[in-house]
Amino acid sequence: MTMNFESIIYETDGPLAWITLNRPEKLNAINPVMVEDLKAAMDRAQLNDEVRVIILKGAGRAFSSGFDLEPAGEEGMSKEQETEALKAELQNDFDMIMRFWDSPKPTIAAVHTYCLGGALELAMACDITIAGRDCRFGEPEVTFGSGVVAMLMPYVCGPKRAKELLLTGNDRITSEMAEAWGIVNRVVNPQKLEKRARQMAMDIARNDQHAVRVTKQAINNSYEIGRMRDALKHALELDIAIEITETDESREFNEILKKEGAKAAIDWRERKLGYVGQVKRHEIG
DSSP states (O other), X not given: OEEEOSSEEEEEETTEEEEEEOOGGGTTOBOHHHHHHHHHHHHHHHHOTTOOEEEEEEOTTOSBOOBXXXXXXXXXXXXXXXXXXXHHHHHHHHHHHHHHHHOSSOEEEEEOSEEETHHHHHHHXXXXXXXXXXXXXXXXXXXXXXXXXXXXXXXXHOHHHHHHHHHHTOOOEEHHHHHHTTSOSEEEXXXXXXXXXXXXXXXXXXXXXXXXXXXXHHHHHHXXXXXXXXXXXXXXXXXXXXXXOOOHHHHHHHHHHHHHOHHHHHHHHHHHTTOTTSOOOOOBO
16 A cells, blocks of 8 residues: 655555655755654554554655754744744754664664765664665754754764764765664665665564563663653753854854755855865765
């Protein structure tokens, strides 16, 4: 059965539910419509007793470039209204990502080409991530003066590596390095990505489902004992603080971003810091 939402495609195939991010013209950037569609698709998968495993993938040239950079709020809003709209949007983004972590049914992300920012957080929230060899990973939020919505990175690859990735904003992490650091489970040829995801899902689906769900819950509980949820909520509050705090640098950066695009804004900052012509980003892997 196939169901088209505005920004995703939801399909069932026996015990598997496939959710496809479907904004290929925008590299599947995650906007508020997609957030709501993903929540609705997860609800549908949970209510279907035949579905045992959920697979998330992207249509077109990439898994996803991350959250859409379009600002929250509507034209004509006051500053206070814009702030409240932004807080609500970030909370909603966080809740959507954690749906995949909290899902009683196992979740698998099959990622290719680009898996950046919020898309990487979404992939890390899935129980298993399989990557095409062509994929590049990163959380470049600090480059844009933003914070991380779901601070899962330290729990996935440890605080030292999380700090390297998050503080540098490097978005050129190779699949091989992501596998070595525990961000992904398997790296495969891009042509075999969906086939390998399906095999992994069927390996899970053929097991006793009560045992699978309770085992997943037990693993997740090991994080909760360390108060991961409290830490994630606090990190979200800090993300909101970053987003609503305006400095002279962030104001000028955002003006250039709106008028001329991301590359022009980044080039402006690097000229200001005297980095023009220097090697700034390097591939890790």
